[in-house]
Amino acid sequence: MSRNVFMVYPEDRVGYAARLMRDYDCGALPVVDQEGRLMGILTDRDISLRLVANEADTHNTVVADFMTDGAYACHADDPIRECMRQMSRHQVRRLPIIDDWGHVIGIVSQGDLARHAGNYPGRGERRAIADVVCAISEPRRAARR
Numbered sequence: 001m002s003r004n005v006f007m008v009y010p011e012d013r014v015g016y017a018a019r020l021m022r023d024y025d026c027g028a029l030p031v032v033d034q035e036g037r038l039m040g041i042l043t044d045r046d047i048s049l050r051l052v053a054n055e056a057d058t059h060n061t062v063v064a065d066f067m068t069d070g071a072y073a074c075h076a077d078d079p080i081r082e083c084m085r086q087m088s089r090h091q092v093r094r095l096p097i098i099d100d101w102g103h104v105i106g107i108v109s110q111g112d113l114a115r116h117a118g119n120y121p122g123r124g125e126r127r128a129i130a131d132v133v134c135a136i137s138e139p140r141r142a143a144r145r
Helices: 014-023 044-052 080-090 110-117 123-137
Strands: 028-032 038-043 094-098 104-109
Touching: 014 028, 014 044, 028 104, 038 044, 038 094, 080 094, 080 104, 080 110, 080 123, 104 110, 110 123
Parallel strands: none
Antiparallel strands: 028 038, 094 104
Protein backbone atom coordinates (compact mmCIF):
# COMPACT_ATOMS: atom_id res chain seq x y z
CA MET A 1 0.00 0.00 0.00
CA SER A 2 1.18 3.49 -0.78
CA ARG A 3 0.71 5.72 2.25
CA ASN A 4 1.64 9.12 0.83
CA VAL A 5 -1.62 9.69 -1.01
CA PHE A 6 -2.47 13.03 -2.52
CA MET A 7 -6.17 13.84 -2.35
CA VAL A 8 -8.46 16.44 -3.88
CA TYR A 9 -11.74 18.05 -2.93
CA PRO A 10 -14.81 18.08 -5.20
CA GLU A 11 -14.49 21.85 -5.68
CA ASP A 12 -10.84 21.68 -6.82
CA ARG A 13 -10.17 22.43 -10.47
CA VAL A 14 -9.54 19.39 -12.68
CA GLY A 15 -6.38 21.07 -14.01
CA TYR A 16 -4.98 21.15 -10.48
CA ALA A 17 -5.76 17.44 -10.06
CA ALA A 18 -4.12 16.63 -13.40
CA ARG A 19 -0.98 18.52 -12.39
CA LEU A 20 -0.83 16.56 -9.12
CA MET A 21 -1.06 13.31 -11.11
CA ARG A 22 1.71 14.49 -13.44
CA ASP A 23 4.01 15.88 -10.77
CA TYR A 24 3.68 12.90 -8.42
CA ASP A 25 3.36 10.19 -11.08
CA CYS A 26 0.03 8.80 -9.91
CA GLY A 27 -3.00 7.78 -11.94
CA ALA A 28 -5.73 8.34 -9.37
CA LEU A 29 -6.61 10.75 -6.61
CA PRO A 30 -9.14 10.01 -3.91
CA VAL A 31 -11.77 12.73 -3.62
CA VAL A 32 -12.56 13.63 -0.03
CA ASP A 33 -15.01 15.90 1.76
CA GLN A 34 -13.99 18.71 4.14
CA GLU A 35 -13.66 16.17 6.98
CA GLY A 36 -11.35 14.00 4.86
CA ARG A 37 -13.84 11.18 4.25
CA LEU A 38 -13.75 9.34 0.93
CA MET A 39 -16.41 10.51 -1.55
CA GLY A 40 -15.09 9.15 -4.82
CA ILE A 41 -12.03 8.92 -7.00
CA LEU A 42 -10.67 10.85 -9.97
CA THR A 43 -8.50 8.89 -12.39
CA ASP A 44 -6.38 9.86 -15.34
CA ARG A 45 -8.90 7.87 -17.36
CA ASP A 46 -11.79 10.00 -16.04
CA ILE A 47 -9.94 13.10 -17.20
CA SER A 48 -9.04 11.77 -20.64
CA LEU A 49 -12.37 10.11 -21.48
CA ARG A 50 -14.87 12.39 -19.77
CA LEU A 51 -13.15 15.73 -20.10
CA VAL A 52 -10.60 15.79 -22.91
CA ALA A 53 -12.46 13.47 -25.29
CA ASN A 54 -15.59 15.60 -24.89
CA GLU A 55 -13.55 18.79 -25.38
CA ALA A 56 -14.74 20.24 -22.08
CA ASP A 57 -13.29 23.50 -20.79
CA THR A 58 -10.35 22.35 -18.71
CA HIS A 59 -9.92 25.74 -17.03
CA ASN A 60 -13.40 26.01 -15.57
CA THR A 61 -14.25 22.46 -14.58
CA VAL A 62 -14.17 21.04 -11.10
CA VAL A 63 -13.38 17.55 -9.86
CA ALA A 64 -17.02 16.93 -8.85
CA ASP A 65 -18.05 17.11 -12.52
CA PHE A 66 -15.72 14.31 -13.65
CA MET A 67 -14.94 12.11 -10.66
CA THR A 68 -16.30 8.62 -10.15
CA ASP A 69 -18.74 8.84 -7.25
CA GLY A 70 -18.71 6.28 -4.46
CA ALA A 71 -15.29 4.74 -4.98
CA TYR A 72 -14.78 1.17 -3.89
CA ALA A 73 -12.50 0.91 -0.88
CA CYS A 74 -11.19 -1.50 1.71
CA HIS A 75 -10.65 -1.00 5.41
CA ALA A 76 -7.15 -0.83 6.87
CA ASP A 77 -7.78 -4.08 8.77
CA ASP A 78 -8.89 -6.03 5.68
CA PRO A 79 -6.42 -8.69 4.49
CA ILE A 80 -4.67 -8.20 1.15
CA ARG A 81 -6.84 -11.00 -0.27
CA GLU A 82 -9.95 -8.85 0.32
CA CYS A 83 -8.33 -5.94 -1.50
CA MET A 84 -7.48 -8.26 -4.37
CA ARG A 85 -11.04 -9.59 -4.43
CA GLN A 86 -12.50 -6.07 -4.57
CA MET A 87 -10.11 -4.96 -7.30
CA SER A 88 -10.88 -8.04 -9.33
CA ARG A 89 -14.65 -7.91 -8.80
CA HIS A 90 -14.98 -4.22 -9.66
CA GLN A 91 -12.17 -4.12 -12.22
CA VAL A 92 -10.36 -1.23 -10.58
CA ARG A 93 -6.62 -0.66 -10.80
CA ARG A 94 -6.39 1.33 -7.59
CA LEU A 95 -8.24 0.83 -4.33
CA PRO A 96 -8.31 3.43 -1.53
CA ILE A 97 -7.76 2.14 1.98
CA ILE A 98 -9.78 3.83 4.71
CA ASP A 99 -9.76 3.90 8.50
CA ASP A 100 -12.70 3.55 10.90
CA TRP A 101 -13.83 7.11 10.16
CA GLY A 102 -13.73 6.79 6.36
CA HIS A 103 -10.50 8.78 6.04
CA VAL A 104 -8.14 7.69 3.28
CA ILE A 105 -4.89 6.38 4.75
CA GLY A 106 -3.45 4.74 1.65
CA ILE A 107 -4.11 3.23 -1.73
CA VAL A 108 -3.37 -0.23 -3.16
CA SER A 109 -2.46 -0.35 -6.84
CA GLN A 110 -1.66 -3.02 -9.38
CA GLY A 111 2.00 -2.07 -8.93
CA ASP A 112 1.73 -2.70 -5.20
CA LEU A 113 0.35 -6.16 -5.92
CA ALA A 114 3.18 -6.92 -8.33
CA ARG A 115 5.78 -5.88 -5.74
CA HIS A 116 3.96 -7.98 -3.14
CA ALA A 117 4.07 -11.02 -5.45
CA GLY A 118 7.84 -10.66 -5.77
CA ASN A 119 8.19 -11.46 -2.06
CA TYR A 120 6.66 -14.93 -2.49
CA PRO A 121 8.65 -17.68 -4.21
CA GLY A 122 5.71 -20.09 -4.30
CA ARG A 123 3.09 -20.28 -6.99
CA GLY A 124 0.00 -19.76 -4.83
CA GLU A 125 0.40 -16.08 -4.04
CA ARG A 126 1.79 -15.20 -7.45
CA ARG A 127 -1.02 -17.07 -9.18
CA ALA A 128 -3.62 -15.23 -7.11
CA ILE A 129 -2.10 -11.87 -7.99
CA ALA A 130 -1.85 -12.82 -11.67
CA ASP A 131 -5.56 -13.70 -11.58
CA VAL A 132 -6.37 -10.28 -10.11
CA VAL A 133 -4.37 -8.43 -12.74
CA CYS A 134 -6.04 -10.50 -15.44
CA ALA A 135 -9.53 -9.77 -14.07
CA ILE A 136 -8.81 -6.05 -13.76
CA SER A 137 -7.53 -5.94 -17.33
CA GLU A 138 -10.40 -7.90 -18.88
CA PRO A 139 -12.36 -5.84 -21.44
CA ARG A 140 -15.26 -4.33 -19.59
CA ARG A 141 -18.89 -3.74 -19.88
CA ALA A 142 -19.80 -0.22 -18.77
CA ALA A 143 -17.97 -0.58 -15.46
CA ARG A 144 -16.12 1.96 -13.33
CA ARG A 145 -12.40 2.69 -13.05
